[in-house]
Amino acid sequence: MGEVAKSVAKVEEGFLGLMRPYKPPSWALHLNPIPSHVFSLAHVPTPIHKWNVPGTPANTEVYIKREDLCGVQLSGNKARKLEFLLADAVSHGSDCVITMGGMQSNHCRATAVAARYLNLDCFLILCMYESQTERDPGLAGNLLIERLVGAHVEVVSWEAFAKYGSSGLLNSLKKQLEKNGRRPYIIPVGGSNSLGTWGYIEAVREIEQQLQQPEFDEMTFDSIVAPCGSSGTVVGLSLGSWLSTLKAEAKGLGYASSSTEELVFIKEVAEATGVILDPVYSGKAAYGFVKDMRENPKKWEGKRVLFIHTGGIFALYDKATKVMSNMVGRWKRMDINESIPLKDASECW
Incomplete structure (x- = not known):
């Protein structure tokens, strides 16, 4: 053998x-080499849903593609x-x-x-x-x-x-x-090489197919915002032209280094929407994106934007005990009223 x-x-x-x-999409047949x-x-397709992230200007719709849900460990x-x-x-x-x-x-x-x-x-x-x-x-x-x-x-x-x-x-x-x-x-x-890039080509094909489903009614997005690069730079992409439409950088202190403001933002988003961002890429990108929306609301009003959540929740555990313990309070010993009847012997655990 x-x-x-x-x-x-x-x-x-x-x-x-x-x-x-592998069969590539028709619009990628000119690329070389083809895997x-x-x-x-x-686990794909990963879902797309509306995201009421704090700081969104009036009449702006933000959606999120949950690449963080393509698996657990993966x-x-x-x-x-x-x-x-x-x-x-x-x-x-x-x-x-x-x-x-x-x-x-x-x-x-x-x-x-x-x-x-x-x-x-x-x-x-x-x-x-x-x-x-x-x-x-x-x-x-x-x-x-x-x-x-x-x-x-x-x-x-x-x-x-x-x-x-x-x-x-x-x-x-x-x-x-x-x-x-x-x-x-x-x-x-x-x-990151030409072969790995085909993974993102498949992600674009997947988004196109999802937007053709009845629940989206052939929806289009004005911009796609995605984390990229080892410094968490925010890049806005147009689906049709792939031209950069957002020139905001969110690298902050650098790769895997988080500012207090970024971590507070991650906590606020989690508490407001249930979506947990990571501190290395998606958290920095979303922080820069929302910061730009807050500072330049007129630019975003009436727009429909798709944010790509690229996963990475496990890196948050490295920050938890070091810098986040004072951000996540809301605990106390339960006050037990002595008038509560004692547990019945027939009760389970």
């Missing part, structure tokens, strides 16, 4: 899904990229994957989970401050999920990342694994 056949057989042992031939196969990993937009990247890994006969990111990388967590679905080993290179590299990285947020599913975690300093770059570090680990007889497949930081 060839290596590719062995990899496919190993995947079939660990996953009930299907690697199927040959794709896995079905995410949640977020990265799952769409991985459907194509892991299909390519299996087709090349790989028995493990390597990728890289920050300590609370949503991409690394999604890769570890998706690889386990497919019975592939996963090796993660996670960046942290030099002073922390000699001790256990802990179990906060995404790290807990990664380590629960058995990912191999390799920690490096941000200084090493700056010196060697992601390509140098990923290829170095690849060579080490190959010396041990492994067949690794490198997934770039964030899954």
Whole structure:
């Protein structure tokens, strides 16, 4: 049996899904290369619903596409990229994957989970401050999920990342694994390459199909607002032209660093709408988007906007005990009136 056949057989042992031939939308046929196969990993289509986010100007309608609901451990937009990247890994006969990111990388967590679905080993290179590299990285947020599913975690300093770059570090680990007889497949930081981009092409096709359903009555959006880039930059996209329509930046203090104002905003949105944003991408993007609506209401009045929630809730756990404990009060010991009758012996727990 060839290596590719062995990899496919190993995947079939660990996953009930299907690697199927890929057929792109007609408007993407001019792109090259077109993927040959794709896995079905995410729970799609992810829903679109109205979002009464605080700060919306009069006569402005905001909707939200819930990419955070494409799975539990796999949640977020990265799952769409991985459907194509892991299909390519299996087709090349790989028995493990390597990728890289920050300590609370949503991409690394999604890769570890998706690889386990497919019975592939996963090796993660996670960046942290030099002073922390000699001790256990802990179990906060995404790290807990990664380590629960058995990912191999390799920690490096941000200084090493700056010196060697992601390509140098990923290829170095690849060579080490190959010396041990492994067949690794490198997934770039964030899954960001031409193959991974097809995941977003599928997301656009999905939105088009959803808007044709009776409940949307062929609705159109004036703008689509989505988090992108490692600094949480807010970008507004027009469905038809893909031109940027919103020039607001929300990177704040930088990647994975949250200001008090951003965290307070996340708390306000959760309390007002039940939608929980993440502190690295969707929270920063929504904060910048709403800030712009509040400061420039005339620009948004009468508009219909779709916000893409790209997931990442697990990174919020890393912030919880450090900076959010004083934001989420509303607890006290219950006052029990002594006149309450005692529990009946026949009652369950």
